[in-house]
Amino acid sequence: MNITCSHKMVLTEVHKLESEEDVAVALASYIYKLSGKFTASGTFSVVLSGGTLINTLRKLTEHPYVSSIRWSKWLIFFLDERVVPLDHPDSNFKLAYDGFLSKVPIPESNIYPIKENLSPEEAADEYEQRLKHLVTKNKLKASPATGFAKFDLMLVGMGPEGHVASLFCWHFQRFEKKKWVTFITDSPKPPPNRITFTLPLINSASHVAMAVTGEDAADAVKMALGKHANDHYPLPVQKVSPELSLTWFLDKEATSEL
Numbered sequence: 169m170n171i172t173c174s175h176k177m178v179l180t181e182v183h184k185l186e187s188e189e190d191v192a193v194a195l196a197s198y199i200y201k202l203s204g205k206f207t208a209s210g211t212f213s214v215v216l217s218g219g220t221l222i223n224t225l226r227k228l229t230e231h232p233y234v235s236s237i238r239w240s241k242w243l244i245f246f247l248d249e250r251v252v253p254l255d256h257p258d259s260n261f262k263l264a265y266d267g268f269l270s271k272v273p274i275p276e277s278n279i280y281p282i283k284e285n286l287s288p289e290e291a292a293d294e295y296e297q298r299l300k301h302l303v304t305k306n307k308l309k310a311s312p313a314t315g316f317a318k319f320d321l322m323l324v325g326m327g328p329e330g331h332v333a334s335l336f337c338w339h340f341q342r343f344e345k346k347k348w349v350t351f352i353t354d355s356p357k358p359p360p361n362r363i364t365f366t367l368p369l370i371n372s373a374s375h376v377a378m379a380v381t382g383e384d385a386a387d388a389v390k391m392a393l394g395k396h397a398n399d400h401y402p403l404p405v406q407k408v409s410p411e412l413s414l415t416w417f418l419d420k421e422a423t424s425e426l
Protein backbone atom coordinates (compact mmCIF):
# COMPACT_ATOMS: atom_id res chain seq x y z
CA MET A 169 0.00 0.00 0.00
CA ASN A 170 1.28 3.50 -0.87
CA ILE A 171 0.30 6.58 1.12
CA THR A 172 0.82 10.11 -0.22
CA CYS A 173 -0.55 13.57 0.44
CA SER A 174 -1.55 15.90 -2.42
CA HIS A 175 -1.38 19.72 -2.25
CA LYS A 176 -4.99 19.84 -0.93
CA MET A 177 -3.81 17.58 1.92
CA VAL A 178 -6.01 14.75 0.73
CA LEU A 179 -4.85 11.45 2.14
CA THR A 180 -4.40 9.14 -0.84
CA GLU A 181 -4.05 5.41 -0.24
CA VAL A 182 -3.45 2.90 -2.99
CA HIS A 183 -4.26 -0.74 -2.29
CA LYS A 184 -2.65 -2.95 -4.93
CA LEU A 185 -4.37 -6.28 -4.59
CA GLU A 186 -3.91 -9.62 -6.29
CA SER A 187 -7.36 -10.32 -7.68
CA GLU A 188 -10.83 -8.84 -8.17
CA GLU A 189 -11.97 -11.07 -5.29
CA ASP A 190 -9.34 -9.42 -3.04
CA VAL A 191 -10.61 -6.00 -4.14
CA ALA A 192 -14.16 -6.99 -3.14
CA VAL A 193 -12.93 -8.23 0.26
CA ALA A 194 -10.81 -5.12 0.96
CA LEU A 195 -13.55 -2.74 -0.19
CA ALA A 196 -16.14 -4.38 2.08
CA SER A 197 -13.83 -4.12 5.09
CA TYR A 198 -13.09 -0.44 4.32
CA ILE A 199 -16.79 0.42 3.93
CA TYR A 200 -17.69 -1.49 7.10
CA LYS A 201 -15.19 0.51 9.17
CA LEU A 202 -16.30 3.84 7.72
CA SER A 203 -19.96 2.94 8.20
CA GLY A 204 -19.24 2.14 11.87
CA LYS A 205 -17.62 5.55 12.36
CA PHE A 206 -20.46 7.53 10.80
CA THR A 207 -23.44 5.51 12.05
CA ALA A 208 -22.19 5.71 15.67
CA SER A 209 -23.50 9.27 15.74
CA GLY A 210 -25.78 9.75 12.73
CA THR A 211 -26.49 8.76 9.16
CA PHE A 212 -24.02 7.48 6.56
CA SER A 213 -24.57 9.01 3.13
CA VAL A 214 -23.25 6.76 0.38
CA VAL A 215 -23.12 7.51 -3.34
CA LEU A 216 -23.06 4.60 -5.79
CA SER A 217 -21.65 4.39 -9.32
CA GLY A 218 -22.97 1.94 -11.87
CA GLY A 219 -20.79 -0.51 -13.79
CA THR A 220 -18.79 -3.24 -12.12
CA LEU A 221 -18.77 -1.41 -8.78
CA ILE A 222 -22.11 -2.92 -7.80
CA ASN A 223 -20.84 -6.48 -8.17
CA THR A 224 -17.67 -5.51 -6.27
CA LEU A 225 -19.92 -4.62 -3.30
CA ARG A 226 -21.15 -8.23 -3.07
CA LYS A 227 -19.28 -9.05 0.17
CA LEU A 228 -21.42 -6.52 2.04
CA THR A 229 -24.47 -8.67 1.33
CA GLU A 230 -22.84 -11.66 3.05
CA HIS A 231 -21.83 -12.72 6.55
CA PRO A 232 -20.51 -10.98 8.69
CA TYR A 233 -21.38 -7.59 7.17
CA VAL A 234 -25.01 -8.12 6.25
CA SER A 235 -26.00 -8.59 9.89
CA SER A 236 -23.51 -6.22 11.54
CA ILE A 237 -23.81 -2.98 9.55
CA ARG A 238 -26.37 -0.44 10.81
CA TRP A 239 -28.16 -0.36 7.46
CA SER A 240 -31.06 1.74 8.75
CA LYS A 241 -28.65 4.69 9.02
CA TRP A 242 -27.51 4.47 5.38
CA LEU A 243 -28.71 6.99 2.80
CA ILE A 244 -28.17 6.01 -0.84
CA PHE A 245 -27.61 8.35 -3.80
CA PHE A 246 -26.50 7.84 -7.39
CA LEU A 247 -23.29 9.37 -8.75
CA ASP A 248 -24.64 9.17 -12.26
CA GLU A 249 -27.72 7.71 -13.81
CA ARG A 250 -28.96 6.82 -17.22
CA VAL A 251 -32.17 8.69 -18.10
CA VAL A 252 -34.37 5.64 -18.57
CA PRO A 253 -37.21 4.16 -16.49
CA LEU A 254 -36.01 2.71 -13.18
CA ASP A 255 -36.89 -0.82 -14.29
CA HIS A 256 -35.01 -0.49 -17.61
CA PRO A 257 -32.02 -2.82 -18.10
CA ASP A 258 -29.75 0.27 -18.54
CA SER A 259 -30.80 1.87 -15.23
CA ASN A 260 -28.06 2.18 -12.60
CA PHE A 261 -30.81 2.11 -9.96
CA LYS A 262 -31.99 -1.27 -11.28
CA LEU A 263 -28.42 -2.56 -11.36
CA ALA A 264 -27.84 -1.37 -7.78
CA TYR A 265 -31.23 -2.66 -6.60
CA ASP A 266 -30.87 -6.12 -8.10
CA GLY A 267 -27.22 -6.57 -7.12
CA PHE A 268 -27.04 -4.83 -3.75
CA LEU A 269 -29.95 -2.79 -2.37
CA SER A 270 -32.49 -5.64 -2.48
CA LYS A 271 -30.11 -7.78 -0.40
CA VAL A 272 -29.56 -5.43 2.55
CA PRO A 273 -32.15 -3.81 4.87
CA ILE A 274 -31.77 -0.15 3.88
CA PRO A 275 -35.20 1.50 4.28
CA GLU A 276 -36.74 2.36 0.91
CA SER A 277 -37.27 5.94 2.06
CA ASN A 278 -33.48 6.31 2.46
CA ILE A 279 -32.84 5.52 -1.22
CA TYR A 280 -32.83 8.43 -3.68
CA PRO A 281 -33.25 7.33 -7.32
CA ILE A 282 -33.79 9.89 -10.10
CA LYS A 283 -37.35 10.91 -11.01
CA GLU A 284 -38.74 9.15 -14.06
CA ASN A 285 -40.35 10.67 -17.16
CA LEU A 286 -38.22 13.82 -17.24
CA SER A 287 -35.78 15.04 -19.88
CA PRO A 288 -32.06 14.71 -18.99
CA GLU A 289 -31.92 18.44 -18.17
CA GLU A 290 -35.06 18.29 -16.02
CA ALA A 291 -33.88 15.13 -14.27
CA ALA A 292 -30.52 16.75 -13.41
CA ASP A 293 -32.19 19.93 -12.11
CA GLU A 294 -34.71 17.93 -10.09
CA TYR A 295 -31.98 15.79 -8.49
CA GLU A 296 -29.91 18.89 -7.68
CA GLN A 297 -32.92 20.60 -6.09
CA ARG A 298 -33.65 17.47 -4.05
CA LEU A 299 -30.06 17.40 -2.76
CA LYS A 300 -30.24 21.10 -1.87
CA HIS A 301 -33.49 20.51 -0.02
CA LEU A 302 -31.89 17.67 1.97
CA VAL A 303 -29.03 20.00 2.93
CA THR A 304 -31.54 22.68 4.01
CA LYS A 305 -33.35 20.10 6.15
CA ASN A 306 -30.00 18.97 7.65
CA LYS A 307 -30.47 15.48 6.27
CA LEU A 308 -27.26 15.93 4.29
CA LYS A 309 -24.19 17.80 5.51
CA ALA A 310 -22.81 20.78 3.60
CA SER A 311 -19.13 21.39 2.98
CA PRO A 312 -18.07 24.55 4.84
CA ALA A 313 -15.35 24.95 2.20
CA THR A 314 -17.62 24.87 -0.88
CA GLY A 315 -21.28 25.01 0.23
CA PHE A 316 -21.95 21.89 -1.84
CA ALA A 317 -23.47 18.79 -0.20
CA LYS A 318 -20.83 16.82 1.64
CA PHE A 319 -21.44 13.11 1.19
CA ASP A 320 -19.72 10.78 3.62
CA LEU A 321 -18.58 8.27 1.00
CA MET A 322 -18.62 8.08 -2.78
CA LEU A 323 -17.96 4.69 -4.37
CA VAL A 324 -16.53 5.43 -7.77
CA GLY A 325 -15.70 3.26 -10.77
CA MET A 326 -13.49 4.35 -13.67
CA GLY A 327 -13.89 3.78 -17.40
CA PRO A 328 -10.95 2.57 -19.51
CA GLU A 329 -10.25 6.11 -20.79
CA GLY A 330 -10.34 7.61 -17.30
CA HIS A 331 -13.93 8.80 -17.01
CA VAL A 332 -15.66 8.87 -13.64
CA ALA A 333 -19.40 9.30 -13.11
CA SER A 334 -20.59 10.50 -16.57
CA LEU A 335 -17.75 13.02 -16.85
CA PHE A 336 -15.92 12.14 -20.04
CA CYS A 337 -12.54 13.40 -21.28
CA TRP A 338 -13.62 15.48 -24.27
CA HIS A 339 -16.97 16.68 -22.92
CA PHE A 340 -17.56 20.05 -21.27
CA GLN A 341 -19.49 18.64 -18.29
CA ARG A 342 -16.17 17.80 -16.65
CA PHE A 343 -15.39 21.54 -16.35
CA GLU A 344 -18.69 22.49 -14.65
CA LYS A 345 -18.02 24.69 -11.63
CA LYS A 346 -21.43 25.82 -10.33
CA LYS A 347 -23.98 23.07 -10.86
CA TRP A 348 -24.17 20.13 -8.45
CA VAL A 349 -25.72 17.80 -11.01
CA THR A 350 -25.57 18.15 -14.77
CA PHE A 351 -26.65 16.16 -17.82
CA ILE A 352 -25.24 14.75 -21.04
CA THR A 353 -27.13 13.70 -24.16
CA ASP A 354 -24.21 12.31 -26.16
CA SER A 355 -22.42 10.04 -23.73
CA PRO A 356 -19.71 8.06 -25.54
CA LYS A 357 -20.59 5.14 -23.27
CA PRO A 358 -24.16 4.09 -24.07
CA PRO A 359 -26.86 4.97 -23.35
CA PRO A 360 -26.41 8.62 -24.46
CA ASN A 361 -28.79 10.36 -22.03
CA ARG A 362 -27.50 10.60 -18.49
CA ILE A 363 -27.31 12.84 -15.45
CA THR A 364 -24.14 13.09 -13.39
CA PHE A 365 -22.67 14.63 -10.27
CA THR A 366 -20.16 17.36 -11.16
CA LEU A 367 -16.55 17.47 -9.99
CA PRO A 368 -17.15 20.20 -7.38
CA LEU A 369 -19.86 18.03 -5.81
CA ILE A 370 -17.69 14.91 -5.98
CA ASN A 371 -14.75 16.78 -4.47
CA SER A 372 -16.86 18.10 -1.59
CA ALA A 373 -17.31 14.52 -0.33
CA SER A 374 -15.42 13.43 2.77
CA HIS A 375 -14.18 10.13 1.36
CA VAL A 376 -13.95 8.65 -2.13
CA ALA A 377 -13.16 5.00 -2.79
CA MET A 378 -12.09 4.17 -6.35
CA ALA A 379 -12.62 0.48 -7.17
CA VAL A 380 -10.92 -0.39 -10.44
CA THR A 381 -10.24 -3.83 -11.85
CA GLY A 382 -9.20 -5.43 -15.12
CA GLU A 383 -6.58 -4.89 -17.78
CA ASP A 384 -8.70 -2.35 -19.69
CA ALA A 385 -8.13 0.14 -16.88
CA ALA A 386 -4.33 -0.23 -16.78
CA ASP A 387 -3.44 2.71 -19.06
CA ALA A 388 -5.69 5.17 -17.23
CA VAL A 389 -4.40 3.91 -13.86
CA LYS A 390 -0.87 4.54 -15.11
CA MET A 391 -1.82 8.07 -16.19
CA ALA A 392 -3.39 8.75 -12.80
CA LEU A 393 -0.93 7.05 -10.47
CA GLY A 394 2.23 6.38 -12.48
CA LYS A 395 5.47 8.30 -11.98
CA HIS A 396 4.88 10.32 -15.11
CA ALA A 397 1.23 11.18 -14.49
CA ASN A 398 -0.21 13.30 -17.31
CA ASP A 399 -0.85 16.81 -16.00
CA HIS A 400 -1.19 18.46 -19.42
CA TYR A 401 -4.80 17.46 -20.08
CA PRO A 402 -5.67 15.41 -17.01
CA LEU A 403 -8.21 12.64 -17.24
CA PRO A 404 -11.43 13.22 -15.29
CA VAL A 405 -10.26 10.64 -12.74
CA GLN A 406 -7.16 12.74 -12.06
CA LYS A 407 -9.37 15.62 -10.93
CA VAL A 408 -10.99 13.58 -8.14
CA SER A 409 -9.84 15.14 -4.88
CA PRO A 410 -12.26 14.75 -1.96
CA GLU A 411 -12.00 16.67 1.31
CA LEU A 412 -10.45 13.93 3.47
CA SER A 413 -9.38 10.74 1.74
CA LEU A 414 -9.10 9.08 -1.64
CA THR A 415 -8.58 5.32 -1.48
CA TRP A 416 -7.84 3.22 -4.55
CA PHE A 417 -8.63 -0.50 -4.65
CA LEU A 418 -6.90 -2.08 -7.65
CA ASP A 419 -6.34 -5.63 -8.83
CA LYS A 420 -3.18 -6.94 -10.46
CA GLU A 421 -4.45 -6.39 -14.02
CA ALA A 422 -5.34 -2.76 -13.33
CA THR A 423 -1.83 -2.09 -11.98
CA SER A 424 -0.04 -3.99 -14.75
CA GLU A 425 1.31 -0.77 -16.32
CA LEU A 426 2.50 0.80 -13.06
Ligand SMILES: O=C(O)[C@H](O)[C@@H](O)[C@H](O)[C@H](O)COP(=O)(O)O
Nearest residue numbers: 217218219220221325326327333
Ligand atom coordinates in the same frame (compact mmCIF):
# COMPACT_ATOMS: atom_id res chain seq x y z
O1 LIG B 1 -23.31 4.69 -15.40
C1 LIG B 1 -22.19 4.34 -15.58
O2 LIG B 1 -21.81 3.90 -16.66
C2 LIG B 1 -21.20 4.39 -14.46
O3 LIG B 1 -21.58 5.03 -13.32
C3 LIG B 1 -19.81 4.73 -14.93
O4 LIG B 1 -19.28 5.94 -14.53
C4 LIG B 1 -18.93 3.58 -14.46
O5 LIG B 1 -18.68 3.69 -13.09
C5 LIG B 1 -17.64 3.56 -15.22
O6 LIG B 1 -17.92 3.57 -16.59
C6 LIG B 1 -16.85 2.31 -14.92
O7 LIG B 1 -17.59 1.22 -15.34
P1 LIG B 1 -17.05 -0.24 -15.16
O8 LIG B 1 -16.83 -0.43 -13.69
O9 LIG B 1 -18.14 -1.12 -15.68
O10 LIG B 1 -15.79 -0.32 -15.94
